[in-house]
Amino acid sequence: xxxxxxxxxxxxxxxxxxxxxxxxxxxxxxxxxxxxxxxxxxxxxxxxxxxxxxxxxxxxxxxxxxxxxxxxxxxxxxxxxxxxxxxxxxxxxxxxxxxxxxxxxxxxxxxxxxxxxxxxxxxxxxxxxxxxxxxxxxxxxxxxxxxxxxxxxxxxxxxxxxxxxxxxxxxxxxxxxxxxxxxxxxxxxxxxxxxxxxxxxxxxxxxxxxxxxxxxxxxxxxxxxxxxxxxxxxxxxxxxxxxxxxxxxxxxxxxxxxxxxxxxxxxxxxxxxxxxxxxxxxxxxxxxxxxxxxxxxxxxxxxxxxxxxxxxxxxxxxxxxxxxxxxxxxxxxxxxxxxxxxxxxxxxxxxxxxxxxxxxxxxxxxxxxxxxxxxxxxxxxxxxxxxxxxxxxxxxxxxxxxxxxxxxxxxxxxxxxxxxxxxxx
Amino acid sequence: xxxxxxxxxxxxxxxxxxxxxxxxxxxxxxxxxxxxxxxxxxxxxxxxxxxxxxxxxxxxxxxxxxxxxxxxxxxxxxxxxxxxxxxxxxxxxxxxxxxxxxxxxxxxxxxxxxxxxxxxxxxxxxxxxxxxxxxxxxxxxxxxxxxxxxxxxxxxxxxxxxxxxxxxxxxxxxxxxxxxxxxxxxxxxxxxxxxxxxxxxxxxxxxxxxxxxxxxx
Numbered sequence: 201x202x203x204x205x206x207x208x209x210x211x212x213x214x215x216x217x218x219x220x221x222x223x224x225x226x227x228x229x230x231x232x233x234x235x236x237x238x239x240x241x242x243x244x245x246x247x248x249x250x251x252x253x254x255x256x257x258x259x260x261x262x263x264x265x266x267x268x269x270x271x272x273x274x275x276x277x278x279x280x281x282x283x284x285x286x287x288x289x290x291x292x293x294x295x296x297x298x299x300x301x302x303x304x305x306x307x308x309x310x311x312x313x314x315x316x317x318x319x320x321x322x323x324x325x326x327x328x329x330x331x332x333x334x335x336x337x338x339x340x341x342x343x344x345x346x347x348x349x350x351x352x353x354x355x356x357x358x359x360x361x362x363x364x365x366x367x368x369x370x371x372x373x374x375x376x377x378x379x380x381x382x383x384x385x386x387x388x389x390x391x392x393x394x395x396x397x398x399x400x401x402x403x404x405x406x407x408x409x410x411x412x413x414x415x416x417x418x419x420x421x422x423x424x425x426x427x428x429x430x431x432x433x434x435x436x437x438x439x440x441x442x443x444x445x446x447x448x449x450x451x452x453x454x455x456x457x458x459x460x461x462x463x464x465x466x467x468x469x470x471x472x473x474x475x476x477x478x479x480x481x482x483x484x485x486x487x488x489x490x491x492x493x494x495x496x497x498x499x500x501x502x503x504x505x506x507x508x509x510x511x512x513x514x515x516x517x518x519x520x521x522x523x524x525x526x527x528x529x530x531x532x533x534x535x536x537x538x539x540x541x542x543x544x545x546x547x548x549x550x551x552x553x554x555x556x557x558x559x560x561x562x563x564x565x566x567x568x569x570x571x572x573x574x575x576x577x578x579x580x581x582x583x584x585x586x587x588x589x590x591x592x593x594x595x596x597x598x599x600x601x602x603x604x605x606x607x608x609x610x611x612x613x614x615x616x617x618x619x620x621x622x623x624x625x
Numbered sequence: 626x627x628x629x630x631x632x633x634x635x636x637x638x639x640x641x642x643x644x645x646x647x648x649x650x651x652x653x654x655x656x657x658x659x660x661x662x663x664x665x666x667x668x669x670x671x672x673x674x675x676x677x678x679x680x681x682x683x684x685x686x687x688x689x690x691x692x693x694x695x696x697x698x699x700x701x702x703x704x705x706x707x708x709x710x711x712x713x714x715x716x717x718x719x720x721x722x723x724x725x726x727x728x729x730x731x732x733x734x735x736x737x738x739x740x741x742x743x744x745x746x747x748x749x750x751x752x753x754x755x756x757x758x759x760x761x762x763x764x765x766x767x768x769x770x771x772x773x774x775x776x777x778x779x780x781x782x783x784x785x786x787x788x789x790x791x792x793x794x795x796x797x798x799x800x801x802x803x804x805x806x807x808x809x810x811x812x813x814x815x816x817x818x819x820x821x822x823x824x825x826x827x828x829x830x831x832x833x834x835x836x837x838x839x840x841x842x
Contacts, residue, residue: 485712485714517733519756519796521756521758522759523759523766558755560791560794571797573796614795
């Protein structure tokens with residue numbers, strides 16, 4: 201039956217493990233769907249054949265080798281520790297058979313009953329060979345399940361050298377345990393068939409041959425492994441280089457071309473250079489903020505964007521330093537808008553080439569300082585029809601329970617915005 | 626400050642263009658006695674010239690600024706380092722300062738300000754620009770001032786130090802910060818030097834973790 205399952209025919213649906221309505225790992229369900237049989241029938245057959253161990257092996261092998269129908273390849277790697285295997289069997293997932301545990305218990309009882317009956321009639325076919333072989337296959341399964349991960353751990357050991365060492369050792373222990381189980385199982389099988397003595401001679405011969413082959417091919421194997429490693433490294437490097445080259449071409453070289461074309465216009469050149477610098481910095485130093493956050497804007501991101509906008513529109517340079525961060529709500533949006541207005545004022549009126557923006561998010565609230573070193577002004581002298589400071593900065597902050605202070609003098613102007621609130625940073 | 630004898634400076638940067646640009650920007654209070662384009666050359670030039678201040682690029686082929694400081698600091702403790710970089714990455718900046726640089730300025734700094742910073746470093750003070758002040762405030766945030774009683778006093782900033790750093794982060798010069806807090810400029814320098822010492826000596830695990838984990842500026 202399991203052999204039929206392994207041979208896939210094109211007319212049938214491909215053999216995958218079912219994740220919905222499964223008992224243990226969806227093997228029986230998958231086979232039933234593949235062969236067009238009743239799932240209960242397949243399960244009972246499995247249960248009965250499990251008594252002599254053979255179906256158990258088949259089940260376990262299919263579990264390991266056949267992907268489940270979600271088909272993202274993460275089915276095995278999700279099971280990091282042995283106890284998670286147990287948990288994966290016991291745990292009920294959404295969309296599963298509601299009476300799963302009871303049914304599981306039922307199949308167990310059926311299996312034990314059939315086993316007892318067969319045993320009573322002296323018909324047990326396999327206890328002598330079935331049990332040891334089962335042990336051996338469990339061991340092999342452990343190795344197969346664990347080996348790719350152990351290898352991967354080694355590959356990425358540079359990247360996470362400070363990661364948990366225990367888990368790395370744990371995977372080694374599991375592989376060693378698997379080897380032990382395989383050896384014990386095979387030895388028990390041979391012992392049960394009185395073949396241990398012959399096997400010893402055979403093992404000696406095999407061992408000697410193996411050592412001999414290793415001695416002959418060792419250097420070649422070693423070099424092969426080293427070459428493979430070097431090749432993989434080179435490929436990774438080449439990939440990175442291509443990515444950097446693509447970025448440099450798309451942004452930096454284009455900008456340089458634009459700058460050459462507009463060499464006569466210093467304002468345009470400065471603006472282009474500044475925008476390119478900002479983009480490149482964002483790419484170099486904050487790649488994960490843009491990638492990881494996706495759609496959710498943060499205070500620092502919004503503030504930087506506002507500063508970038510003012511830079512582009514007014515051709516000055518704005519240095520933004522942000523300490524801490526928070527999520528964006530109406531009050532924060534208003535604070536950023538007020539800060540932007542202050543930056544625009546500084547860009548238009550102060551005559552200073554650069555503006556410093558400092559923002560700090562603490563547990564007590566948000567503070568933003570916008571400072572320039574240009575010619576100051578007297579806030580009381582501003583004509584009544586100029587609404588920028590009064591409405592867009594002071595009024596806007598007041599509406600959201602904050603304050604805005606404008607200080608101006610010979611050393612320039614500083615606008616301080618303070619939004620007192622409980623921040624969930 | 627020390628107008629009589631110009632400060633002797635070695636420039637270390639792997640770009641010839643940057644070195645000549647910086648050389649042109651520097652004022653009379655500073656005389657460039659040597660240049661180097663990589664780590665080995667830097668160690669050689671610094672050992673030969675024994676300058677007052679080394680202007681040090683953070684990123685260079687063959688190790689970068691941290692390696693230069695390690696190569697020289699033990700044998701020539703009197704040589705002071707000022708990191709000059711375009712890098713915005715917190716771990717670069719904090720890394721080179723923790724290695725022993727007495728300050729960090731960005732390459733966007735103008736000539737007079739850079740000259741001023743070099744003179745300041747030569748006289749033993751620390752140079753904090755807005756960005757470094759922001760990094761430090763960020764790194765020492767969290768448990769704040771009052772908390773962390775078990776920690777060494779190196780592991781937290783005093784309220785005054787925090788105030789000074791916040792003014793620097795807002796773009797104030799030392800003099801302006803002194804006026805703002807009604808202190809002498811000398812006192813501001815003392816506070817900043819003490820922050821630098823904390824930054825270099827603090828064993829705070831969070832600091833190291835912060836510096837390596839955080840790429841956001």
